[in-house]
Amino acid sequence: MILPIHPKQPQDRLIQRVVSELRGGAVIGYPTETIYGIGCDITNKKGIQRIHAIKQMGREKLLAFVCSDLSHISEYARVSDFAYRVMKHLVPGPYTFVLPASRAVPKILETRRKTVGIRVPEHPIPANVVRELGEPIVSTSAIPVGGDLPFNDAGEMDRHYGNQLDLIIDGGPCGLVPSTVLDLTGPEVIIVRQGKGPTEDLLV
Numbered sequence: 304m305i306l307p308i309h310p311k312q313p314q315d316r317l318i319q320r321v322v323s324e325l326r327g328g329a330v331i332g333y334p335t336e337t338i339y340g341i342g343c344d345i346t347n348k349k350g351i352q353r354i355h356a357i358k359q360m361g362r363e364k365l366l367a368f369v370c371s372d373l374s375h376i377s378e379y380a381r382v383s384d385f386a387y388r389v390m391k392h393l394v395p396g397p398y399t400f401v402l403p404a405s406r407a408v409p410k411i412l413e414t415r416r417k418t419v420g421i422r423v424p425e426h427p428i429p430a431n432v433v434r435e436l437g438e439p440i441v442s443t444s445a446i447p448v449g450g451d452l453p454f455n456d457a458g459e460m461d462r463h464y465g466n467q468l469d470l471i472i473d474g475g476p477c478g479l480v481p482s483t484v485l486d487l488t489g490p491e492v493i494i495v496r497q498g499k500g501p502t503e504d505l506l507v
C-alpha cells in the first residue's frame with residue numbers, strides 16, 4: 304500500500320497512521336533526505352528478521368536506526384564528549400554514526416563489535432514519525448539485492464518489493480546518494496563511507 308504524505312509539511316493524521324502501523328508490527332518503506340529506506344519499530348524482532356530476509360543480508364550486516372535528536376541517541380549509544388561535539392554540528396543531516404551500543408539496543412541489532420549505526424534525519428517525514436512513535440525505527444537502504452543504485456521513489460519500491468512491505472510512504476523522489484557513515488567509537492573521526500554529507504571540515 305502506498306501512502307502519499309507531504310514531504311515538507313507532513314499531515315499529522317497521516318503521521319499518526321504510520322505510527323499506528325509501526326506499533327502493529329509493520330515493515331515500511333520511507334523517504335529520507337538521502338535515499339529511500341526500509342524499516343520497522345526497533346522493538347519489532349519479527350520485523351527486523353523480515354528486513355534481513357527482504358534484503359537477503361546476514362546478521363553481521365549492520366542495520367542502522369533513526370533517532371529524533373542527540374538526547375535520543377544517548378539512550379541507545381555510549382556517547383563520548385568527542386563524539387557529542389562532532390554530532391552536535393552534523394544533526395539533523397545526512398550522516399550515520401557508528402557508536403558503542405548501550406544496553407537499550409536489542410541484541411539482534413548489535414554487531415560483533417557491540418556497535419550500532421544511528422541517524423537523525425533532516426527529512427520531516429521520518430523525523431516526525433520517530434518523534435510520535437517515541438522510539439527509533441530501523442533503517443536500511445532500499446537498494447535491491449544485486450543492484451548498485453537505490454530506488455528513489457515510492458512507485459519503484461512498490462513495483463519491486465510488492466507484498467514484502469506493509470506500507471510505502473510516498474514523499475516524492477529522493478536522491479541516489481546514501482548517507483555518509485562516520486565511526487565515532489575512537490578518539491578521531493573515521494570515514495567508513497563517503498556519501499551525501501560533506502566531511503572536509505571533520506579531518507582538519
